[in-house]
Amino acid sequence: MEMEKLVSLCRRRGFLFQSSEIYGGLNGFWDYGPLGVELKRNLKDAWWRDMVAAHDDLTTHAGAPGAYEMTGLDCTIIMHPQVWKVSGHYDLFADVLVECKESKKRYRYDQVRCRWIDGTGMHLPGSDQQYATEQVKYLIATVAENEAEDLEKRAMKLLKVRSKDKDSLKWIDGVTTLDQIDTQDFDKVFAPEATKLGTFGEPRDFNLMFESHAGALQSEDNKVFLRPETAQGIFVNFKNVTDSSRVKVPFGIAQVGKSFRNEITPRNFTFRSREFEQMEIEFFCHPSQSQDWYKYWRDRRMAWWQSLGLSGKNLILRDHHPDELSHYSTGTADIEYAFPFLPEGEYGELEGIAHRGDFDLRSHMEGKLDPNSCPLTVQLGEDGKPVHRGSGRDLTYRDDITNERFTPHVIEPSAGADRGALALLCEAYHEDTAPDDKGQDQTRVVMRFHPRIAPVKAAVFPLVKKDGMPEIAQDLYRALKKKFPAFYDEKGAVGRRYRRQDEAGTPYCLTVDGQSVQDQTVTLRDRDTLEQVRMKLDDVVEEIERRVTGSC
Numbered sequence: 239m240e241m242e243k244l245v246s247l248c249r250r251r252g253f254l255f256q257s258s259e260i261y262g263g264l265n266g267f268w269d270y271g272p273l274g275v276e277l278k279r280n281l282k283d284a285w286w287r288d289m290v291a292a293h294d295d296l297t298t299h300a301g302a303p304g305a306y307e308m309t310g311l312d313c314t315i316i317m318h319p320q321v322w323k324v325s326g327h328y329d330l331f332a333d334v335l336v337e338c339k340e341s342k343k344r345y346r347y348d349q350v351r352c353r354w355i356d357g358t359g360m361h362l363p364g365s366d367q368q369y370a371t372e373q374v375k376y377l378i379a380t381v382a383e384n385e386a387e388d389l390e391k392r393a394m395k396l397l398k399v400r401s402k403d404k405d406s407l408k409w410i411d412g413v414t415t416l417d418q419i420d421t422q423d424f425d426k427v428f429a430p431e432a433t434k435l436g437t438f439g440e441p442r443d444f445n446l447m448f449e450s451h452a453g454a455l456q457s458e459d460n461k462v463f464l465r466p467e468t469a470q471g472i473f474v475n476f477k478n479v480t481d482s483s484r485v486k487v488p489f490g491i492a493q494v495g496k497s498f499r500n501e502i503t504p505r506n507f508t509f510r511s512r513e514f515e516q517m518e519i520e521f522f523c524h525p526s527q528s529q530d531w532y533k534y535w536r537d538r539r540m541a542w543w544q545s546l547g548l549s550g551k552n553l554i555l556r557d558h559h560p561d562e563l564s565h566y567s568t569g570t571a572d573i574e575y576a577f578p579f580l581p582e583g584e585y586g587e588l589e590g591i592a593h594r595g596d597f598d599l600r601s602h603m604e605g606k607l608d609p610n611s612c613p614l615t616v617q618l619g620e621d622g623k624p625v626h627r628g629s630g631r632d633l634t635y636r637d638d639i640t641n642e643r644f645t646p647h648v649i650e651p652s653a654g655a656d657r658g659a660l661a662l663l664c665e666a667y668h669e670d671t672a673p674d675d676k677g678q679d680q681t682r683v684v685m686r687f688h689p690r691i692a693p694v695k696a697a698v699f700p701l702v703k704k705d706g707m708p709e710i711a712q713d714l715y716r717a718l719k720k721k722f723p724a725f726y727d728e729k730g731a732v733g734r735r736y737r738r739q740d741e742a743g744t745p746y747c748l749t750v751d752g753q754s755v756q757d758q759t760v761t762l763r764d765r766d767t768l769e770q771v772r773m774k775l776d777d778v779v780e781e782i783e784r785r786v787t788g789s790c
């Protein structure tokens with residue numbers, strides 16, 4: 239599937255719009271339209287229901303080392319700045335960026351791809367000849383894989399090659415990234431959108447947290463940050479939750495909410511946004527059982543995405559290589575999806591499941607990072623100097639039965655609601671053929687959402703706007719609406735109404751015709767099989783409900 243087709247459908251049918259579009263949009267920010275908001279809400283609701291609300295804490299689930307409890311939280315976006323100091327985000331949550339001095343554009347160092355070209359043997363006019371005689375190789379930097387064609391044009395421009403010289407321009411095998419070359423070679427790099435060589439500055443760290451100030455003064459003392467993840471709110475409330483509820487280890491705390499990252503190069507539709515929603519669980523368990531719980535969550539989360547229709551070759555579970563692991567983690571796996579904007583064989587992360595040991599709770603108790611690197615005067619030591627410390631609170635846990643006191647280990651399944659919604663949109667997009675009103679086969683675009691996450695579950699059409707059909711159809715629509723989102727449409731040819739619902743991904747359409755007035759029956763059309771069955775009007779609501787919930 240070409241991504242452009244999906245992007246255009248999302249805009250045309252109201253799944254996604256660019257934020258502030260009438261002002262030209264804001265890079266990295268997206269709004270969900272009338273259909274998109276339902277889709278994303280269904281995804282978040284399914285997650286909350288399956289992970290928290292409907293979780294059976296009395297039963298040992300398949301693959302789990304035992305029964306466990308689940309509970310929820312909703313924390314603020316802005317938290318005490320010390321949280322980010324202790325979590326490591328203040329000092330370490332950075333990407334390396336390079337800036338082009340000419341275009342003033344910034345690029346993520348690890349994402350600027352390069353390709354060498356060889357000027358050897360080319361006949362170049364004027365001073366450019368020296369490039370060729372020096373047999374210099376040039377790097378062309380590009381930010382996306384699909385810019386290859388543009389790359390060639392830019393190479394030609396760079397070397398001012400006349401068309402007759404085109405054949406002497408040689409691509410040297412091997413696409414590389416900037417971090418694989420020495421920065422002293424930067425003077426031979428042609429940056430995207432630059433007109434001359436060597437415009438890249440030195441690579442430098444760029445912290446991804448958005449900053450603001452709490453209160454009227456704009457000083458270092460009241461600087462605050464928009465959370466870059468929801469997880470820290472859970473860790474700092476660990477004690478509040480265990481003290482105020484009766485949960486016992488093992489148990490999990492879940493949270494859904496907005497996170498913000500000032501990504502250097504937001505792109506690929508909503509995949510890399512600057513404002514996005516996360517669905518995170520911090521699962522607290524005894525250290526001796528943590529490996530088993532890690533395996534359980536890894537497999538459970540994979541099975542969950544599959545249950546929503548992301549399956550087959552598009553979804554993979556990738557265990558991190560030991561070299562990729564954070565120093566505190568003994569296991570991390572990503573659930574990845576083959577997004578269509580990625581090159582063949584590449585996958586993008588939907589969710590990460592990490593064994594985090596006791597790193598987070600211990601950090602919030604004791605603090606870990608280097609105090610000298612901290613410009614935030616949040617806590618003062620006995621000597622009056624700013625120190626970097628954890629909260630000093632006891633975040634250990636005492637087992638009532640064994641009396642053992644320990645710092646729980648944490649398994650963190652951390653998923654993105656926006657990336658999830660995007661994967662569901664990509665997976666759903668299909669083109670096939672279906673007969674129009676005249677029986678002629680036409681190409682149809684159909685969003686094959688799993689009924690559970692489809693924005694609208696059923697649409698009701700009176701065949702014509704007379705002879706008692708609208709009245710029956712409207713009553714049916716009202717009855718359906720009490721249970722789930724439904725749509726009523728009486729405009730235009732019925733075939734065209736079906737097409738609109740196919741593009742919206744509505745799994746069931748109900749048509750009220752002349753026979754309905756006679757015998758109180760309607761036809762139910764299935765979006766995917768196109769099968770039409772006649773059924774009693776009185777049975778419709780129950781039947782749709784059975785099909786939607788039965789698909790869970």
Ligand SMILES: Nc1ncnc2c1ncn2[C@@H]1O[C@H](COP(=O)(O)OP(=O)(O)OP(=O)(O)O)[C@@H](O)[C@H]1O
Nearest residue numbers: 509510511514516587588589590652653654656657
């Ligand atoms: N900029 C973003 N836009 C949309 N979703 C995001 C973004 N960053 C993270 N997420 C989502 O939050 C989840 C958990 O965040 P995590 O910190 O593990 O991501 P990450 O490993 O930094 O992602 P990436 O390597 O792609 O930047 C991700 O799996 C993803 O679904």
